[in-house]
Structure formats: structure tokens, C-alpha cells
Amino acid sequence: MDNEGxxxxxxxxxxxxxxxxxxDQPRILTDPLAARLLGVTADELTEFGLPDQDHAGSGDSExxxxxxxDRPRRLFFAARARFAEDRxxxxxxxxxxxxxxxxxxxxxFAYRDPHPRLRVFEVDHxxxxxxxxxxxxxxxxxxxxxxTFVPVDFETDTLATQLAIAGxxxxxxxxxxxxxxxxYLTQDAVRATLEYIARQSESAEVIFxxxxxxxxxxxxxxxxxxxxxxxAVGEPWFSYxxxxxxxxxxxxxxxxxxxxxxxxxxxxxYLDGSTEFAGEPPQALRPVRILRASR
Numbered sequence: 001m002d003n004e005g006x007x008x009x010x011x012x013x014x015x016x017x018x019x020x021x022x023x024d025q026p027r028i029l030t031d032p033l034a035a036r037l038l039g040v041t042a043d044e045l046t047e048f049g050l051p052d053q054d055h056a057g058s059g060d061s062e063x064x065x066x067x068x069x070d071r072p073r074r075l076f077f078a079a080r081a082r083f084a085e086d087r088x089x090x091x092x093x094x095x096x097x098x099x100x101x102x103x104x105x106x107x108x109f110a111y112r113d114p115h116p117r118l119r120v121f122e123v124d125h126x127x128x129x130x131x132x133x134x135x136x137x138x139x140x141x142x143x144x145x146x147x148t149f150v151p152v153d154f155e156t157d158t159l160a161t162q163l164a165i166a167g168x169x170x171x172x173x174x175x176x177x178x179x180x181x182x183x184y185l186t187q188d189a190v191r192a193t194l195e196y197i198a199r200q201s202e203s204a205e206v207i208f209x210x211x212x213x214x215x216x217x218x219x220x221x222x223x224x225x226x227x228x229x230x231x232a233v234g235e236p237w238f239s240y241x242x243x244x245x246x247x248x249x250x251x252x253x254x255x256x257x258x259x260x261x262x263x264x265x266x267x268x269x270y271l272d273g274s275t276e277f278a279g280e281p282p283q284a285l286r287p288v289r290i291l292r293a294s295r
Contacts, residue, residue: 106128175205183238205292211237215242243289263289
């Protein structure tokens with residue numbers, strides 16, 4: 001994590017979502033603010049998306065190229081955001097008035113939010129938030145009054161304390177959106193966050209993606225190779241789960257309604273029955289799952 005800017009993970013996700021707007025049809029997520037927030041043009045995004053481009057000399061450029069040009073990963077970044085936003089919309093229709101985005105990164109939901117009575121709390125590392133706020137100002141994207149920034153380092157700060165200071169209401173129902181974060185945390189930090197969510201006085205819902213623990217030597221080797229690459233850029237992975245394991249942990253905390261999906265299945269659901277991922281899913285997506293749990 002660069003303490004003077006956003007994480008590479010946040011940048012890759014944002015660039016991929018911006019490129020998705022011009023590269024993929026049908027579009028899974030409509031996000032007209034992604035490129036504007038980054039300050040990049042369609043031509044620049046297209047260059048990142050082209051194969052065999054020479055970006056030597058810039059490690060960050062190579063990371064972004066891989067993130068933008070990898071269609072399965074790009075589609076999943078769009079699909080997981082769409083999945084969460086669809087669930088928030090359903091909850092708002094049932095009376096929800098507050099949503100917490102944990103590890104918000106360069107997410108733009110709060111600035112596209114169609115729900116006028118919904119209060120949004122963006123929780124993230126202080127460095128990422130500072131960079132994002134600079135980009136919001138530079139790009140002229142309005143910051144709605146119902147948005148609150150909550151600076152938190154998940155491994156050192158207390159989420160409960162920081163949200164309380166920000167005015168989050170523990171006595172009301174809430175949806176917690178937690179995308180692209182869990183595998184970067186220790187299992188103790190994951191457990192502590194889930195415990196906090198489970199103690200919400202009214203109904204609580206959490207949506208997060210996670211990496212499935214490998215169960216064959218071949219899958220373990222592939223997953224370890226990816227973990228090594230993440231470690232090499234300073235963003236190591238710490239947590240893996242099996243679907244049965246994470247479901248048992250959630251039920252022990254009082255979550256009774258759990259749905260858990262493979263990444264490829266979520267993407268396919270938004271592609272109108274496309275057979276793009278028919279058969280064996282792409283290697284990049286095989287360990288990735290997204291889960292929704294409520295109590």
C-alpha cells in the first residue's frame with residue numbers, strides 16, 4: 001500500500017471499469033464517471049487494453065495493462081459492482097437508508113447514487129481517500145451531501161469507532177459492501193469486521209468477494225503463483241476460505257440467508273445467457289467467489 005496514493009488494486013479496478021464502458025457489449029455496469037475520475041481518455045484506455053504493447057519501464061503501467069486487458073477479470077470487476085448495487089437497490093426499496101462501502105477505493109456509486117434518501121459511508125485507507133478527493137475536485141465531480149468519507153486502516157484502526165465518529169447509526173438497518181478487500185486482510189481482521197456487521201441492531205447485510213482455498217496441487221500452485229505476484233507489488237494475500245467454511249462462520253454470527261456464487265456464474269447472469277464461460281471457467285476466475293449474507 002502506497003501511503004501517498006491509492007493502492008494498485010484500486011487503480012486496476014478503476015481502470016478496468018472505465019475500459020469496460022467502451023470495450024464490452026453488452027455492458028454489465030454503466031459507470032460514466034470511472035474514466036473522468038481517473039482523468040484518462042478513451043484513447044488512453046484503449047492503448048492499455050491492446051495486447052503486446054510495450055509499456056516497459058513502468059511497473060504500474062504494466063499492472064494496469066494486465067488488469068484492463070484481461071477480459072474475464074474486467075468483466076468480474078463490473079459484475080461484482082453491479083451485483084452489489086442491485087442488492088442495495090432492493091434493500092432501499094424495502095426501506096434501507098444507509099450503506100457502508102468498505103474499502104471503497106475509486107468506486108463511483110456514491111456519485112451516481114439514484115436513491116435520494118440513502119446515506120453512503122465510504123470507508124478506506126486515508127491515502128487512497130486523500131488521492132480520490134483530489135481527483136474528485138480536479139474532475140469536477142460533485143460530492144453529494146449524503147456522502148461521508150471514513151478514513152480507516154483495516155489492520156490498525158477500529159471500524160466501530162471511526163464509523164461512530166462519522167455518524168453511522170447502529171440502530172438502523174444497513175448494507176455493507178466489501179469488494180476486493182477480504183483476501184488482503186488477515187483472518188482475524190475479517191472475523192472482527194464480520195462480527196461488527198453482525199452486531200447491527202436492525203437487519204444487516206454484507207456483500208463481499210473472496211478467494212476459494214485450492215483443493216488440488218495444481219490449483220494450489222496456480223493460486224500461489226498469483227499470490228506471489230501480489231506480494232511482489234506490496235499487496236500480499238492473507239485469507240482464503242472454502243464455501244462451507246465461510247458459510248459456517250457467517251451462520252455462527254447469526255447470518256441466516258446466505259448466497260454464494262462463482263465469479264463466472266455472476267458474469268454469465270449479466271450477459272443474457274452468454275456461453276462465453278461455458279465449461280471450465282478461465283483460470284483468473286476459478287478461485288473467485290462473491291457472497292451475500294443477511295440477518
